[in-house]
Amino acid sequence: MALKDRLEDDRSSNDRTSKNTVQHWRQRLLEEVNLDELARLTMAQRRARLEKVTGLLVTREGPVLAAGERANLIRRVVDEALGLGVLEPLLADPTVTEIMVNGPDAIFVERAGRVYRLDGGFASEDQLYQTIDRIVAQVNRRVDESSPMVDARLPTGERVNVIVPPLSLAGPILTIRRFPRSYSIEELVSLGAMDPATGMLLASFVRGRLNIVISGGTGTGKTTMLNALSAFVPESERIITIEDSAELQLKQEHVIPLESRPSNIEGKGAITIRDLVRNALRMRPDRIIVGEVRGGETLDMLQAMNTGHDGSLVTVHANSTEDTVHRLQTLASMSDVKLPYEAIRDQINSAIDVVVQLGRGTDGSRRITEIAVADPARRDQHVLHSVMRFAAQPIGPDRVVRGVFQPKPMPDSLLHKLFNAGESIPPAFAPQVNGGGNR
Numbered sequence: 001m002a003l004k005d006r007l008e009d010d011r012s013s014n015d016r017t018s019k020n021t022v023q024h025w026r027q028r029l030l031e032e033v034n035l036d037e038l039a040r041l042t043m044a045q046r047r048a049r050l051e052k053v054t055g056l057l058v059t060r061e062g063p064v065l066a067a068g069e070r071a072n073l074i075r076r077v078v079d080e081a082l083g084l085g086v087l088e089p090l091l092a093d094p095t096v097t098e099i100m101v102n103g104p105d106a107i108f109v110e111r112a113g114r115v116y117r118l119d120g121g122f123a124s125e126d127q128l129y130q131t132i133d134r135i136v137a138q139v140n141r142r143v144d145e146s147s148p149m150v151d152a153r154l155p156t157g158e159r160v161n162v163i164v165p166p167l168s169l170a171g172p173i174l175t176i177r178r179f180p181r182s183y184s185i186e187e188l189v190s191l192g193a194m195d196p197a198t199g200m201l202l203a204s205f206v207r208g209r210l211n212i213v214i215s216g217g218t219g220t221g222k223t224t225m226l227n228a229l230s231a232f233v234p235e236s237e238r239i240i241t242i243e244d245s246a247e248l249q250l251k252q253e254h255v256i257p258l259e260s261r262p263s264n265i266e267g268k269g270a271i272t273i274r275d276l277v278r279n280a281l282r283m284r285p286d287r288i289i290v291g292e293v294r295g296g297e298t299l300d301m302l303q304a305m306n307t308g309h310d311g312s313l314v315t316v317h318a319n320s321t322e323d324t325v326h327r328l329q330t331l332a333s334m335s336d337v338k339l340p341y342e343a344i345r346d347q348i349n350s351a352i353d354v355v356v357q358l359g360r361g362t363d364g365s366r367r368i369t370e371i372a373v374a375d376p377a378r379r380d381q382h383v384l385h386s387v388m389r390f391a392a393q394p395i396g397p398d399r400v401v402r403g404v405f406q407p408k409p410m411p412d413s414l415l416h417k418l419f420n421a422g423e424s425i426p427p428a429f430a431p432q433v434n435g436g437g438n439r
Contacts, residue, residue: 022123025077028057050078084131086122087176091158097178098219103171104128113219113364128172132162135174141262151244151262159245182249185228193221193367195405197426198388201371205354206232208421209311210414213328215318216358221366222315223247223291225358229313233287237311240280242273243291256283273297274335277304290314296335298328299344305351321355321372321384328352349374353414355384361392361401368405375411385411387429 032053054074058065065073075089084091090099090109098110104122108115122128136143136150143150143162150162157179164172183191185199194202205212206229214222214229230250233239239255241248246259258280263270273290274297280288281304288304290297292315305312316331318324325348332344339347352374359369372384387410392403407428418425 021073022076025054025057025062025073028061032057047078051075054078084134086120087131091156091176091178094181099174099176099178101128101172101174103173110219113360113366125171128174129164132164132172132174135160136162153245157245157247159247179247182227183224184231188225188228192365193225197407197428198368198371198405200426201388201429202229202356203232204418204423204425206230206311206313207234208418208423210353210417211305211310211351212313212354212356213324213352214313214315214356214358215321215324215327216315217317217319217360219366220358220360222358224366225356225368226289226291226313226315230289233311237286238284239287239289240283240285241289241291242276242280244273245291247291248289250289256285274300277301280304281309285309286311288312292316293328293331295331296337298331299335299337299339299347302328302332302347302351306347318357321357321370321386324355324357325352325384353417359390362395363399363401365401373410373414375413 054077090096095111096109100108104125107118107121136152141150148164148167152160159177161175189196189199214225216222227248235252241257244260246257258276260273261271277297277300318327328348329344355372357370360366369390371388372386375383387408389406390403391406409431410429
């Protein structure tokens, strides 16, 4: 059942299945069942058993309900007793990409790039805390005044962030980002994230072992794009992926996924992205894919790109292709290895071949807004050639973002690099016969 239909069902039977009513039946359910027996069942068996017992209780002790109201009440009671309560139907709805709980009475969701507030919420702040405790307990973490911030991941892959008072002045805040579905380049083309020629160009970049940085703001689809590009890495190569929360879904056979680890309750045992990048260099990788660089690991990644690990891919938060270069400089300077500005600049110039910039439109659509390539012949300075830009048209009354992807000629030096790798490019990106272009 879609989220909208579920919400309509909830509203239509609001007086029958109020928060207090759900709590009452949840308490009756827990009194009725044998918890030791439940512990020996699988999750699916537990849910089936609790649904059966709840149904018997409602039939025996409750008011006469219509079929839809009865099913809705049973679902909510079992969700409350077994899962994450009011969050369960949201997690079950594939159209929801983000869940934002701003205290017990304010739940927002993101669907198709837009944020909506939902009716209803948690019965109390205590109930929200119980839900948060269930989540963080799965990763052996706790959240309280002494540890008021937690990052965790549900067993099904969703990323979770919790922040509570005294850091949050609005009560306990819970944010859940859904595990992104894997999209192919063809699917992204059909969704308008790029045109077919751009998709072919990116495929050539990956097969030609160019080092690619995917940049963009929060929620622009960097991980989705990274996953789509990784599909063009040959099956014969050994790939090591490094992420804070494992989201990439590579299809190749020889993939070693690594995931960082936060510190434990005593503040010890943390394994950072930088630790994993350094270790990956000892694992004989053909390619290294880093979900996102945020600090000193940037310098290690640049050095890896410069020491034979061509074809690596990485994402970074930046608002433009030019800003990406400066962002990488800033992050690399956070390393404990103190290098002068010129040395970091040279590392970036030698390492980065392509910057793919992503953007998010006012209508929630995500697409490539620019592709810029470095000129291997001019490594002494930051020279990025824009080879594709998305030219947006004025927004009409329907508020939908439309535009065209405008290709531009590529530098000859990069064309030679692709040619030597046995790769060609779409004609739209070839140098003009008359010597024009974007030089």
